[in-house]
Every structure is written in structure tokens, then in C-alpha cells.
Amino acid sequence: xxxxxxxxxxxxxxxxxxxxxxxxxxxxxxxxxxxxxxxxxxxxxxxxxxxxxxxxxxxxxxxxxxxxxxxxxxxxxxxxxxxxxxxxxxxxxxxxxxxxxxxxxxxxxxxxxxxxxxxxxxxxxxxxxxxxxxxxxxxxxxxxxxxxxxxxxxxxxxxxxxxxxxxxxxxxxxxxxxxxxxxxxxxxxxxxxxxxxxxxxxxxxxxxxxxxxxxxxxxxxxxxxxxxxxxxxxxxxxxxxxxxxxxxxxxxxxxxxxxxxxxxxxxxxxxxxxxxxxxxxxxxxxxxxxxxxxxxxxxxxxxxxxxxxxxxxxxxxxx
Amino acid sequence: xxxxxxxxxxxxxxxxxxxxxxxxxxxxxxxxxxxxxxxxxxxxxxxxxxxxxxxxxxxxxxxxxxxxxxxxxxxxxxxxxxxxxxxxxxxxxxxxxxxxxxxxxxxxxxxxxxxxxxxxxxxxxxxxxxxxxxxxxxxxxxxxxxxxxxxxxxxxxxxxxxxxxxxxxxxxxxxxxxxxxxxxxxxxxxxxxxxxxxxxxxxxxxxxxxxxxxxxxxxxxxxxxxxxxxxxxxxxxxxxxxxxxxxxxxxxxxxxxxxxxxxxxxxxxxxxxxxxxxxxxxxxxxxxxxxxxxxxxxxxxxxxxxxxxxxxxxxxxxxxxxxxxxxxxxxxxxxxxxxxxxxxxxxxxxxxxxxxxxxxxxxxxxx
Ligand SMILES: Nc1ncnc2c1ncn2[C@@H]1O[C@H](COP(=O)(O)OP(=O)(O)O)[C@@H](O)[C@H]1O
Ligand SMILES: [Mg+2]
Numbered sequence: 001x002x003x004x005x006x007x008x009x010x011x012x013x014x015x016x017x018x019x020x021x022x023x024x025x026x027x028x029x030x031x032x033x034x035x036x037x038x039x040x041x042x043x044x045x046x047x048x049x050x051x052x053x054x055x056x057x058x059x060x061x062x063x064x065x066x067x068x069x070x071x072x073x074x075x076x077x078x079x080x081x082x083x084x085x086x087x088x089x090x091x092x093x094x095x096x097x098x099x100x101x102x103x104x105x106x107x108x109x110x111x112x113x114x115x116x117x118x119x120x121x122x123x124x125x126x127x128x129x130x131x132x133x134x135x136x137x138x139x140x141x142x143x144x145x146x147x148x149x150x151x152x153x154x155x156x157x158x159x160x161x162x163x164x165x166x167x168x169x170x171x172x173x174x175x176x177x178x179x180x181x182x183x184x185x186x187x188x189x190x191x192x193x194x195x196x197x198x199x200x201x202x203x204x205x206x207x208x209x210x211x212x213x214x215x216x217x218x219x220x221x222x223x224x225x226x227x228x229x230x231x232x233x234x235x236x237x238x239x240x241x242x243x244x245x246x247x248x249x250x251x252x253x254x255x256x257x258x259x260x261x262x263x264x265x266x267x268x269x270x271x272x273x274x275x276x277x278x279x280x281x282x283x284x285x286x287x288x289x290x291x292x293x294x295x296x297x298x299x300x301x302x303x304x305x306x307x308x309x310x311x312x313x314x315x316x317x318x319x
Numbered sequence: 320x321x322x323x324x325x326x327x328x329x330x331x332x333x334x335x336x337x338x339x340x341x342x343x344x345x346x347x348x349x350x351x352x353x354x355x356x357x358x359x360x361x362x363x364x365x366x367x368x369x370x371x372x373x374x375x376x377x378x379x380x381x382x383x384x385x386x387x388x389x390x391x392x393x394x395x396x397x398x399x400x401x402x403x404x405x406x407x408x409x410x411x412x413x414x415x416x417x418x419x420x421x422x423x424x425x426x427x428x429x430x431x432x433x434x435x436x437x438x439x440x441x442x443x444x445x446x447x448x449x450x451x452x453x454x455x456x457x458x459x460x461x462x463x464x465x466x467x468x469x470x471x472x473x474x475x476x477x478x479x480x481x482x483x484x485x486x487x488x489x490x491x492x493x494x495x496x497x498x499x500x501x502x503x504x505x506x507x508x509x510x511x512x513x514x515x516x517x518x519x520x521x522x523x524x525x526x527x528x529x530x531x532x533x534x535x536x537x538x539x540x541x542x543x544x545x546x547x548x549x550x551x552x553x554x555x556x557x558x559x560x561x562x563x564x565x566x567x568x569x570x571x572x573x574x575x576x577x578x579x580x581x582x583x584x585x586x587x588x589x590x591x592x593x594x595x596x597x598x599x600x601x602x603x604x605x606x607x608x609x610x611x612x613x614x615x616x617x618x619x620x621x622x623x624x625x626x627x628x629x630x631x632x633x634x635x636x637x638x639x640x641x642x643x644x645x646x647x648x649x650x651x652x653x654x655x656x657x658x659x660x661x662x663x664x665x666x667x668x669x670x671x672x673x674x675x676x677x678x679x680x681x682x683x684x685x686x
Contacts, residue, residue: 219469
């Protein structure tokens, strides 16, 4: 095909490539900003105009991970010499690392908040996709009384803006003691994602011919076995796509997390900006926290990229 | 040893009755073909036997035991679906091995069984492939292999070669026949193609709108159709059917078609056989090969006009105008030179069928 391209087509092609490049750059700019800032020395983070050329350093990450306090007085040269490389970075920034009575370095809250995010997002995704797949299978394969109404009801849970239910939810959570618990957020996110997961999975499962399972049923398998051996592998693409969407929703959720949690079960999204308020904001630390926070989603999406692409075009290429 | 029996089976989908009081006994090792137009309930019947569809009334017995309450997986029956339904995520080998994996037999036995069936079906070199890499015919071979591999009590096939092109269909038809002869298992085969039915069946079961019309060997349903539906459904080109009046003049019985003045001469015993039906509400059925054509005036032949000639290669189909009706005759190719020609025709009494117009039932007249 390329061999018979006319010059007009070639020009058009080049134009398209340029357009794609420009759009990509616009989309990547904020990400570049975050990544660059997270490797900057603090005094270069907020310069006007922005500093583009600088010597990258990892002090923001050291600060992100450790509990620090303002230095009252400069460390003695001996103290400074005895300190490991990463502690010197903190000294250089006019702070010191907090140690407990046994001289153990104190971690910052970031790792535990990050872990909370992981636990809550992964668990709620597994639950939402798992239950959604079963529910969708039921709706897809069996005659359910009032199927249309039920499906609409499931979808309608998504129609209220979350802010509307935030206060009542908070009051209810306080009464039953679910505020600031992992299980509380997991329930919330699962419920929120479930409608989405049911509808998406129903679409995918509808596309799988029911003869596949029927063949398995006739061949001596129970419906449950047929579901696991035939339907699940066939639906893998849909499950992957649904899981990515659910995971991203739960991972990025801010409003409910801010309201429902404050310490033990707090996730990274409300935690990261909360660091802005204590003392002078250190944007490099915030950028470092944000950068690390982006990685799991990027990794997860990359891992499932083939499924995702097929998932998006599902239905379009069949039939 | 598997015998299947359907007793008074009824099935509704909502308000629509899809199977109406179906009674049928299938003998061990018999190859039964369910034949009927699309939508007449063939697939539903097959699925009911397989256990994929519940029935509302009646019994389904396998080897004398009622199975209508058993799950599909407990009936030990195999089914080949029209859509082949090979699992796309499994190789051909895994597809064929799949039914065996539901049982407790060892890996080595599974392997031996898969390779044996692959050898019989001549698909050994396809075992490592994914179904998506196969041609239609090979997919169907694999689907049949998957059905046969565990030696089920009975084999059900729903239009298994309907999706293939004509040449491949013919090839697969022969192959299915060969397999049945070799493996021997009670088989119910669904098709809407009467040629397929005639060439494969030990007995044909003809259904129309959920009602069983006739059960018989291919020869029987062709030679002695039980009613007008069967008469016109089986056989190609289609049997001529025309309103007819039978009369007797001076000891000569004649059968007039389409209000024509003169009728075709029939033996005198026809009157007795018709048993009071002569006079009204009678239809004559005659296959094109039963309409004999002559070019010169011959004794017993009536003058007719050839309207259309369809050359079909080995023979011609000639439309003859008889009174207000058209009878289609089968002639040697080129026998009638051109349309519009005057020729002479006769109905062969030995091949004539008479039907009651009101009920459509055959009067069973054989001369
Ligand atoms: N699951 C179903 N629900 C409602 N009607 C059905 C269903 N399956 C088949 N039918 C109807 O039952 C009739 C018989 O269908 P089927 O057995 O598939 O016919 P065939 O296989 O002879 O073409 C058709 O009119 C069809 O529309
Ligand atoms: Mg059918």
C-alpha cells in the first residue's frame, strides 16, 4: 500500500503524525511536570520561569519516606560526617530525620497510606469484578423476572452524584463504626464499581455463545465447572478491561476517602495534599508522592494492554 | 446398546407450542434424521433429548429409564452444534480431550482416546492447532471427534454441515455415514435438507410446526408420503399436487386435473380404493417422473402444451398445461425441443397418490 501512496496522501500522513505528536505532548506535559519536580532540589521546584535543566536528585523521595522535623541548629560536622548519605540530604534541606528512643529512623505515613490504597483498591476491584461477573452471567444466561428493571436499578445507583450521598453515608458509617476502616472503604468502592462491572461484564458475556457452555454441560460438566472452564477463559478480555476501570476508579477516589478516613485506613489521595498544609509546602515531596502513586496504575494497565485493546474493540470485530 | 423413546412430549415457549405430542422410538444403533423446515421445532426436540431444554409434558426415556429430570451432564449423550462450538481458547487436542477430562480416566487413556479418534477422523496433524486456524470442514470434524471421543450412549447432531458450502457438505455427508457405519451409535441428526436426510437416514422423522408428520425409511417417505406436507417436502423437483375429479364412463375410470374435460385413464379398481372419496375434496399427487410425455399422439395420452422447459443437465423439467393446472414432468434432456410445443402426456397410475383435500391425509391408494 505504501508503495502506491500519492504525494498528497503522504503529506496528509505526515500531518497526521505531527498532530498525534502534538496531542501526545499535551497529554504527557502534566506527567512530565510531576516526574521532573519529584527529582528537583526544593529551591528549583517553584521558579518562574520553570527550571528545565537541573541535576536530578532523589532527596524528595528520601523526605517522602521519612518523618522529619525542622532543624533548630545546624548539625555538628561530626554528626554530619557520621550520617548516612540519605540523612545528609535531609540535613541539606534544613531538616532532620526523627528517630525514636532506640535510635530507629521513623518512617513517614506515606508508605502505610500507599499500602492502604493498594489493599483497598485491589480488594474492592476483585470483589466488584468477581460479583459483577457472576451477576452478569446470571442475567445473561437465565430468564430473570424483571430483568430490565433490575438492570436499570443496578445502573441507577450510579446516577446520583457522590456528593449527594456523602453526608448520609458518613453519618451511617459513623453509627456502624465503619469510618476510618479498610472494610468501610472497600464496601463503598465495591458498591460504587459493581453497577459498572455488571453492565460491562454482561456485554462481554452476552457475546460468548451459550453453545460453548451447553457443549460442556452435555459433555458431563456441571454448570459451575462450565462457568469456570469455559466462560471465564472466554471472558478474560472483558474481565481485564473491567478490572482496569474499577481499579483506576478505586485507586483515584478522593472525596469519600477524604471524608471517611483520616488515619488508620486513609488512602494516598487525601494524604498527599494534606502534606501541603504542614509547614511550608515542599512541592518536590508532593510530586514524589504523586509520581509513586501513578506507578501501580501504569503498571497494571501496561500488564493488561493486549486485553484492553481487544476489550475496547470487542463487538466491533465480531460478526 | 441405546434405545431412545419420546412419549407424548409437549413443549411450550410462553404461549407458543413448539412440540406437540411427540411420540417416537429410536432403536439401538439407528441413524434417525429429524427433517423439517426452519422453525418447526427440530432443534428444540434435540435439545430436550440432550437435557438442555426442559419439557412441559411427556417422558423421554433412554434405555427404558425416564431421563427428563436428569441434568444434561448425567444423560451421557453427546451433541454436535450447528455452530461447531469449539472452545477458542483450547487447542484441537484439548477440545477433543475436554469431555474425557470430566471423567476420572487417566492422562494416558485420554491421550490414547484422543489420538485414536483423531486417526479415525484424519485430523491427527491438526491436533496442535487452535480452532480459529481450521477450515469449516475441519472444525466440524473436530466437533464430531469431541462428541465421539467418550463413546456416548447417543449422538445428537444439529445441522452439523449446514454452514458448509455445497461441495464440502457432500464430502462431509459421506464421511458422517462412514463414521456411523464404523463407530455405530444411536444417532439423531437434524437437518432441513431432504437430500441430506435421504442419503444418511435409516429412518426419517418429518416434522411440521411441532407436529410429527411421518416416520419411515427414506424409501417409505418418498414412495408412500403420509400426507400432502410430506409429499411436497420430500423429493426434488417437488411432487405435483392438483385438485382432481374421478369419474367413470362406459367402464373406463378417468382422473381429470384442473377442470379439464378429458381425464387420464386409470385402472377400474381405483374407484373401489378411493372408497367413496370420488367426486369432491380429492387431490392427485404425482412426482415429475410419474408424468409421462410423448411427442406423438399415443393411446391413453392427452394433448397438452409445454409451457416452460428447465434444462437441469441430466434431465429436463417441462411444465405442461393441463386444463387450468400445470403438471411438471421429468423428461430426457432435449426431449421437448421448445416451449409452446404441443405434446402428449399421461399420468402413471402406479406412481399416483391421492389425498383428502380437507385433512391433507393420503388415502393410501397404491395401484
Ligand atoms: N428459547 C426460545 N424461546 C422462545 N422461542 C423459541 C426458543 N427457541 C426456539 N423458539 C421458537 O420455537 C420454534 C422452534 O424452534 P427450533 O426448535 O429452533 O426450530 P428448528 O430447529 O426446527 O429450526 C421457533 O418458532 C422458534 O422461534
Ligand atoms: Mg434449528
